[in-house]
Amino acid sequence: MPAKIKPEAKKVGMVSLPKVPTGIQGLDEITQGGLPMGRPTLVCGSAGCGKTLLAMEFLVRGAVQFNEPGVFIAFEENTEELTKNVASLGFDLEDLTKKKKIVVDHVYIERSEIEETGEYDLEGLFIRLDHAIKSVGAKRVVIDTIEALFAGLPDHSILRAELRRLFRWLKEQGVTAVITGEKGEGTLTRHGLEEYVADCVIMLDHRVTEQISTRRLRVVKYRGSLHGTNEYPFLIDETGFSVLPITSVGLDHKATGERVPTGIPRLDAMLDGKGYYRGSSILVSGTSGTGKTSLAMHLVNEACRRGERCLYLASEESSNQIMRNAKSIGIDLAPWVKKGLLHFNVARPTYSGLEMHLVTVNKLIKEFRPTIAVIDPITGLTNIGTEVEVKAMLMRLIDMLKNSYITTLCTSLTHGGHNLEQTEIAVTSLMDTWLLVRDIEYNGERTRGLYVLKSRGMAHSNQIREFLITNKGIDLTDVYIGQGMVLTGSARKVQEMKEEAEAAVRKEELERVKRELERKRLIMEARINEVRSEYESAEEELLASLKEQQMKEKARVTDSGVIAAMRKADKLKAEKGLKSKKNRGEKR
């Protein structure tokens, strides 16, 4: 038997214990490779928690994906019922049976039709199982639910001995078996099957909290192997089982320097001039009506224009409403939807549990492969779980998106009265960039202010910007900052006008002083001129009279000489007389 095991062990990789991949989304991650090869695994849980389905998917996926035929021994449902039940999950049992990939054997046991009359064993079951295994060369076996035997056969001591033999026998056959068991009071299974199947035990659970059901899976035990120990939510939908091992995702998503423009140039400028980092998570929080969705629309519109695919997860508005509202701010999203670049997923949060949301998103990401995702709003999810659950879910969601390298914008509604810097769900620590849009109520007016509370890894602006929603989209303007006040809206306008007026007055005053000075100077100069001209005229006058005097004197001297000559006076006398006249003239 062990020889059979070897070829498959390669698939599992470096795990020491050979494992068989289940092919079930997420389960192989939790169990680090799958179920123990060649050993039985117990799947237990209460009624309706999905045991049969898990087992069936294990078998079908084994047959389809890993080429490992399987045998399904059904104690509770007959072949037709089973075929019908799993057809809703996309498994075509009939076809697989025809192709000799799967054998379904319905074991019917009805106590009222059975009379015990002494010693017996369950060799018949062994023979059937053996026959079924051999007929298709099965590597996988499911026994669902063997506990039906306890109801059908009164002698439990025989039964227990036979069960022990059965599980030993299954190991000898080298088949990987899944045994399902109903959960008991305080025990894993009602009849203590865990006593026999000790290698791997998986427990399923179906809980309803506040009317919303959640399915959970836990690997209780896995001998010889590491495994995730948490409770993992899982889902059963049209593609089968999916477990979300997202808490195990780890923080190894890549981070690059690539940027995604926000669609608003001024906002890009606030974020180091380039916008968000690609693959980062962005939180836009604010009270209602602050324009969070509009910010998201800009991002989406811009991305679609570049030809990127966007996923819009809306939980409060219909897609039509979103598109209409987008139009009112000058953004037409309809063409992007038509081109297949924008996909709306609209669902009320209460429509399903948290896990369902996660899985829906997960599936959408896989199918649609967007580069941008918008969750509008994340706060809507608080309705459907406790804070811890919602936070855990969001963490998974964000990790999931980050791992897929998707730039995610989440809007978060903050209720009035709360601390604005504390979102309803404490997710801010998960976010790389946090934009806060806040109301500024002042002077009978409500305006919006936007600032970047944080943005990891970039030198973002610390300034508050006024956030204007116009019919051409969002615009950011500077706010009035000065005199210890921050003003926006009309108050900003008023203040600006006031300042302008004041400045004009000041300017006017300055001009006036200047002019006064000029005038003073002119007066002074005028006076100087006047004095000068006065002086000049006096000077002129004086000089003139001086000249006249001199002329007169000259003339007088000449005259006396002439007269003397005429009187024929002595030369000496004449000269003397001239001198004395001179003196006299000086004396005067």
Added chain:
Amino acid sequence: MRATEKKAGKTSARPAKTEKVSRKPAKGGPAVENWDLKLYVAGQTPKSLTAFANLKKICEEHLRGKYRIEVVDLLKNPQLARGDQILAIPTLVRKLPVPIRKIIGDLSNTERVLVGLDLRPGG
């Protein structure tokens, strides 16, 4: 363990079976009903042999001349286990008269066998 059973079954179970089948045609003139019984075994295990012996005895006592026993060895014909929903070995199936009844075990508790076969009311 099963391998040895198989061998044992092959060698010696067949004569027992054929013997019993041949005994079936008895003149069941007055009896309206024919009892059609099938005993499922897996090789010639002690339990099977005991069961067969017990069955023969009971039938001779209560159904003389109007019964037929077929022994089915599942080791040889494992596919037959499915049709009659055989789990336990040995199992006696009353095919006729209807309704079908199943009696499991080595038939050592005669009272219960009679109840199971509807030969004695109550139990």
